Amino acid sequence: xxxxxxxxxxxxxxxxxxxxxxxxxxxxxxxxxxxxxxxxxxxxxxxxxxxxxxxxxxxxxxxxxxxxxxxxxxxxxxxxxxxxxxxxxxxxxxxxxxxxxxxxxxxxxxxxxxxxxxxxxxxxxxxxxxxxxxxxxxxxxxxxxxxxxxxxxxxxxxxxxxxxxxxxxxxxxxxxxxxxxxxxxxxxxxxxxxxxxxxxxxxxxxxxxxxxxxxxxxxxxxxxxxxxxxxxxxxxxxxxxxxxxxxxxxxxxxxxxxxxxxxxxxxxxxxxxxxxxxxxxxxxxxxxxxxxxxxxxxxxxxxxxxxxxxxxxxxxxxxxxxxxxxxxxxxxxxxxxxxxxxxxxxxxxxxxxxxxxxxxxxxxxxx
Amino acid sequence: xxxxxxxxxxxxxxxxxxxxxxxxxxxxxxxxxxxxxxxxxxxxxxxxxxxxxxxxxxxxxxxxxxxxxxxxxxxxxxxxxxxxxxxxxxxxxxxxxxxxxxxxxxxxxxxxxxxxxxxxxxxxxxxxxxxxxxxxxxxxxxxxxxxxxxxxxxxxxxxxxxxxxxxxxxxxxxxxxxxxxxxxxxxxxxxxxxxxxxxxxxxxxxxxxxxxxxxxxxxxxxxxxxxxxxxxxxxxxxxxxxxxxxxxxxxxxxxxxxxxxxxxxxxxxxxxxxxxxxxxxxxxxxxxxxxxxxxxxxxxxxxxxxxxxxxxxxxxxxxxxxxxxxxxxxxxxxxxxxxxxxxxxxxxxxxxxxxxxxxxxxxxxxxxxxxxxxxxxxxxxxxxxx
Numbered sequence: 001x002x003x004x005x006x007x008x009x010x011x012x013x014x015x016x017x018x019x020x021x022x023x024x025x026x027x028x029x030x031x032x033x034x035x036x037x038x039x040x041x042x043x044x045x046x047x048x049x050x051x052x053x054x055x056x057x058x059x060x061x062x063x064x065x066x067x068x069x070x071x072x073x074x075x076x077x078x079x080x081x082x083x084x085x086x087x088x089x090x091x092x093x094x095x096x097x098x099x100x101x102x103x104x105x106x107x108x109x110x111x112x113x114x115x116x117x118x119x120x121x122x123x124x125x126x127x128x129x130x131x132x133x134x135x136x137x138x139x140x141x142x143x144x145x146x147x148x149x150x151x152x153x154x155x156x157x158x159x160x161x162x163x164x165x166x167x168x169x170x171x172x173x174x175x176x177x178x179x180x181x182x183x184x185x186x187x188x189x190x191x192x193x194x195x196x197x198x199x200x201x202x203x204x205x206x207x208x209x210x211x212x213x214x215x216x217x218x219x220x221x222x223x224x225x226x227x228x229x230x231x232x233x234x235x236x237x238x239x240x241x242x243x244x245x246x247x248x249x250x251x252x253x254x255x256x257x258x259x260x261x262x263x264x265x266x267x268x269x270x271x272x273x274x275x276x277x278x279x280x281x282x283x284x285x286x287x288x289x290x291x292x293x294x295x296x297x298x299x300x301x302x303x304x305x306x307x308x309x310x311x312x313x314x315x316x317x318x319x320x321x322x323x324x325x326x327x328x329x330x331x332x333x334x335x336x337x338x339x340x341x342x343x344x345x346x347x348x349x350x351x352x353x354x355x356x357x358x359x360x361x362x363x364x365x366x367x
Numbered sequence: 368x369x370x371x372x373x374x375x376x377x378x379x380x381x382x383x384x385x386x387x388x389x390x391x392x393x394x395x396x397x398x399x400x401x402x403x404x405x406x407x408x409x410x411x412x413x414x415x416x417x418x419x420x421x422x423x424x425x426x427x428x429x430x431x432x433x434x435x436x437x438x439x440x441x442x443x444x445x446x447x448x449x450x451x452x453x454x455x456x457x458x459x460x461x462x463x464x465x466x467x468x469x470x471x472x473x474x475x476x477x478x479x480x481x482x483x484x485x486x487x488x489x490x491x492x493x494x495x496x497x498x499x500x501x502x503x504x505x506x507x508x509x510x511x512x513x514x515x516x517x518x519x520x521x522x523x524x525x526x527x528x529x530x531x532x533x534x535x536x537x538x539x540x541x542x543x544x545x546x547x548x549x550x551x552x553x554x555x556x557x558x559x560x561x562x563x564x565x566x567x568x569x570x571x572x573x574x575x576x577x578x579x580x581x582x583x584x585x586x587x588x589x590x591x592x593x594x595x596x597x598x599x600x601x602x603x604x605x606x607x608x609x610x611x612x613x614x615x616x617x618x619x620x621x622x623x624x625x626x627x628x629x630x631x632x633x634x635x636x637x638x639x640x641x642x643x644x645x646x647x648x649x650x651x652x653x654x655x656x657x658x659x660x661x662x663x664x665x666x667x668x669x670x671x672x673x674x675x676x677x678x679x680x681x682x683x684x685x686x687x688x689x690x691x692x693x694x695x696x697x698x699x700x701x702x703x704x705x706x707x708x709x710x711x712x713x714x715x716x717x718x719x720x721x722x723x724x725x726x727x728x729x730x731x732x733x734x735x736x737x738x739x740x741x742x743x744x745x746x747x748x749x750x751x752x753x
Contacts, residue, residue: 273442291650
């Protein structure tokens with residue numbers, strides 16, 4: 001069934017709210033969950049749903065993304081027929097900073113859409129974390145006869161999250177809003193449409209390449225049959241540093257972990273062949289995620305560590321996200337801190353953020 | 368096919384019968400080790416790290432797990448267009464079908480495979496040894512000494528020497544005497560079962576050995592003594608470093624526990640040559656609110672809610688709330704349910720120590736207990752030592 005569906009993931013998105021965390025990598029390449037990057041989630045969702053031809057629209061800073069996905073080996077996308085296609089994205093400038101589906105990027109890679117014979121295309125963003133079998137969405141779209149079907153989740157606290165919200169009439173979309181109150185239908189940056197219609201959009205709007213696909217959809221809403229499909233599972237929204245910390249901490253909850261890291265629909269990622277994590281004589285580790293390559297001698301609480309992190313004796317890491325190969329030397333104390341990769345926090349230093357405003361330490365810093 | 372300077376033949380057909388429950392359903396090279404590895408990872412990784420990109424893996428006993436584990440060889444970067452990894456099981460010919468009868472016979476039956484690459488040298492190694500070694504250094508030695516066969520040797524304690532093939536060599540390494548498992552060893556240089564042959568010498572030796580009805584077709588017992596008698600140039604290459612042939616449950620257990628020692632010679636945790644493995648992609652392991660983890664190795668995909676001390680917790684293993692795991696090895700997917708205790712024991716792949724059950728004993732005089740793959744240990748008074 002899904003052999004007739006093409007995947008298109010836009011990684012050409014950035015968000016200035018993340019400061020140094022995304023200054024040299026797109027949002028899609030943001031490390032998340034101890035060993036993943038955010039892109040792993042939409043990409044694995046597609047692969048786990050049987051989609052084997054996937055285009056990745058890369059950001060201008062594509063080094064991190066390319067380093068991560070390579071030829072798509074870990075996702076079984078290094079194939080003779082189909083596989084992973086790297087589609088160069090445009091430079092968006094400040095105006096389109098938060099635009100997810102730039103028409104220009106799709107026009108530029110029109111050949112990818114034209115060449116296939118797939119009937120449908122699933123278009124997805126790359127900065128939301130969820131684990132979902134997309135096959136029911138495909139089936140619902142096919143059955144409904146809609147031109148486009150948008151994926152959404154009914155969320156409780158819309159006022160706290162800047163997202164695109166859908167105004168719905170049953171399962172039909174009547175309008176879009178940038179803000180909402182209370183319980184609202186949050187668009188998950190993922191929709192399915194026919195390849196033909198997407199090519200038509202490109203044809204009609206080719207002179208207006210600066211538009212976002214969602215703007216085009218809003219403009220044509222009266223003339224299009226746009227459906228909506230609800231998702232009931234966990235949705236991690238990463239719109240700012242506070243969100244990032246909150247979503248990371250969500251992974252410490254068993255029910256979230258069980259769903260997001262589902263054994264049935266595995267999230268794939270780049271393999272590094274690190275040795276297992278090693279714990280010293282008397283570390284204190286409570287409520288933490290620890291991947292391979294870590295050496296733990298100190299205290300780690302309510303935190304997410306990435307591969308190859310060292311926590312020295314007497315060091316304390318509390319409510320933190322510590323990225324790859326960061327070294328927390330003996331006696332250093334970190335609370336509510338997000339450490340990017342390759343940071344060294346030397347002996348006895350104390351770094352404190354707050355839950356509302358975590359302190360971010362840029363990549364490679366020596367403190 | 369293109370010519371290779373050095374090709375490796377990896378012997379992986381042995382049962383390892385003294386490993387008991389650990390090899391009931393899988394060959395010894397496929398036995399899990401160090402949390403996320405299988406024993407064969409070490410020799411395969413050594414090949415790749417030494418620049419050898421063509422490896423024939425000789426399988427026989429229970430090959431299913433090895434076949435699926437090795438796959439295309441991609442996890443070791445052995446998915447090479449010109450070379451790569453080949454799994455070579457016994458096969459039938461017009462004259463009938465025969466098993467591999469001995470290590471030399473296994474290689475003899477695959478002379479065609481080696482011939483197709485026409486190498487200068489053939490490296491013969493075992494898939495069931497634990498060590499890190501750069502075979503290039505041995506190959507350099509082989510070339511410089513002008514040897515026709517080089518045997519890698521390691522010093523062993525004199526008391527253990529009678530378990531090995533023992534070599535007496537001149538100061539420059541020229542082998543003067545080779546005795547397989549001597550009752551009274553006169554040297555403590557043991558053969559590690561790692562050989563580099565000049566290809567033509569190997570070929571002639573195997574063709575000759577195949578004709579000898581009385582031969583057991585074993586490299587150590589037959590081929591090497593034969594070449595020595597013929598006056599061929601045999602040299603011993605002295606290897607220093609960690610090398611273990613885990614033959615028994617006890618040595619498997621000790622070698623695993625060596626990983627936890629601060630001063631261990633066998634260091635898989637820091638730098639140097641990486642050991643590659645075909646590991647599934649699991650999320651980081653979760654350590655619970657009330658968990659205790661001390662002096663242990665823990666892999667991805669695990670959940671630890673109870674207490675773990677001096678233990679190796681392999682991928683996807685589970686330690687329930689209130690459970691205690693001490694001086695033990697949990698193999699991949701093993702479950703220790705809440706309230707259960709595991710002491711100085713090995714819990715097989717996917718095995719379950721049920722709620723409140725006790726398994727093993729901290730008494731060092733007792734043998735290390737093994738719970739076979741997929742077995743269940745139930746809670747009963749007997750298991751708690753009543």
